[in-house]
Amino acid sequence: MNLEQVARRAKVSTATVSRVLNNASVVKSSTRARVIKAINELKYYPNLHARSLAGGKSRTLGVIASNMENPFFFDIYKTIESDAHAAGYEVVVANTDYRSEQLITSVRLMIGRRVAGLAAIVSEMAPELIDELNESRIPVVFYDVGTPRPNITNIRVDYRRGIDKVIDYLHSLGHRRLGFIGHHDILGPINERMKAVMDAMARIPSLEVRTAADADTLEGGRQAARSLLSSGFDPTAVICVNDIMAVGVLRELRERGLRVPQDVSVTGFDNVKLSEFCYPALTTVHIPRDRIGHMICTSLISKSGKTSVADPELVIDPEFVLRDSTGPASR
Amino acid sequence: MNLEQVARRAKVSTATVSRVLNNASVVKSSTRARVIKAINELKYYPNLHARSLAGGKSRTLGVIASNMENPFFFDIYKTIESDAHAAGYEVVVANTDYRSEQLITSVRLMIGRRVAGLAAIVSEMAPELIDELNESRIPVVFYDVGTPRPNITNIRVDYRRGIDKVIDYLHSLGHRRLGFIGHHDILGPINERMKAVMDAMARIPSLEVRTAADADTLEGGRQAARSLLSSGFDPTAVICVNDIMAVGVLRELRERGLRVPQDVSVTGFDNVKLSEFCYPALTTVHIPRDRIGHMICTSLISKSGKTSVADPELVIDPEFVLRDSTGPASR
DNA sequence: GGTGCTAGTGTAAGCGCTGCCATTTGGGAC
């Protein structure tokens, strides 16, 4: 089933069918009607591969995320998807599981698909990609990592400020022994969130901080809490790198008979929907995922075609959200 | 950057480069090495569109789900993805948001992409699709809806049995006034879960059931609970169509000062990871999402190529999981 | 020196579209 058969049936040329399909240029409305009739009768759906091969473009955006299982990433994805659909684009996703090897594979896959734009919402990085990406001439947005370059926009959240807000708040409540829970990926000394915690420690001398890490899942949060606590360390507050892990921590504390916030305070990050629905509701830091999604889409879709010269770095200042999982230090 | 340039650089023909790329047939290892060198030097990545156009196939599976935001769907997707990758396939997803109009769009998109196989993990349906799908000759697996046909495999969970297990258990604890919370999609009288509840009511005369529905999200669960309770109905147990909505219900009850399970029992469905992490942990029904994912992949990948004649209908019997959100009826 | 293999490569015909350019058609204007 292809253009030619439709053309034959409608007694026109393939070019005309193509014009109808792309509702471009002027096709006499009687002709158009005949073609559309043929298309429907034959249940014809254009071969997208042929289309993008011939057209050289693909009206598809690629989204690569570290962990779609975490609603944080998914929320951004959803916004991108709906914006893209509104603009007539499709979206294809890929997961990296925080592995930069997988990032490379995924980027190459996207290049192979000749996507019209690529959003990398990842915290891992692979330097060799920058070159490949640049040569591919695909507009790219990095969220979280990377530095701005021609054709590459960067969107970042000022995690440091977010973490600082959390730590200052906890400090004001008398907390001095803090646990910090991250996922494996965040352990690298280059990581900004880790650094923020460490810097805060330096800034506020009375602070004692221990860290633990595990997978970026509910279960990972629980495991990390377990290893943090069973080391004999006895924090009055646990700061978590995100809400999902915080919910995991909540469970571990509950099972150990520790009350939140009376015995231990817990904080999340991201302000994912779940943070309001868990018990107790999490004190967290809001990251405007919809705004990020919109920014990404705008940047990608406006850029495809035009080669913007100066690509800005956009930094977002996250907002502290007080709920029920934090309280005065108990000891 | 294309095959020809690589060929020129390696001083071979495009056919040979293609052979190397598909590591097919016999290529002298010295030649192969030269080609690979050229590929790397040029940072060449094959145009996937051209590939599938020329080859007529696409080594891509399509997955269409009703609501990827719900981990139930996502878990199945994840399994499919990892199985697919292991078999050298890629996966593309689409969401329908329970709208059959969107289902149609997505299916056509997948046909346009000439996917090697299509998994529809949806509860909505559109009859006209069956024909289109059949004519497209794409192997299809439906989860949850539809009836088996040539080239279409069906996988179902016996929801009725699951619901029955829940109702019987609650009944044995003395519960007589039950709330049933679903998402909008489930309201249709044809829906099996709804029917199961209604049939149970008929089966056990002393039962009184009221239903409420909202979106398939945490917030939707909460809203549905709100409308159920503010109608003046005072259930001793609330049965939820899935875990996510149940967690939403949990919150609403908590905010109304109702204790779970002392005042009201709550049950979920699916046994999503979150059901263990919320408070109180949900009594639920386990649906083996990994098994479903494997079945889908097996069916799709083995089928692509061979035209299996008899496509079985696979029915899964779900298992009751007792946790902390249920207890004896209070009144 | 022929003949018959096989292993390794090259040639070229599409795959189903799009987009440029050429061609036809149908009215006015004269």
Next chain:
DNA sequence: GTCCCAAATGGCAGCGCTTACACTAGCACC
């Protein structure tokens, strides 16, 4: 009736790849 100029269509060359099929060595054998 002629001429001219849109408006509407058709023809066809690619897009970058795969895949018959054809071809060339190189070697063993009679």
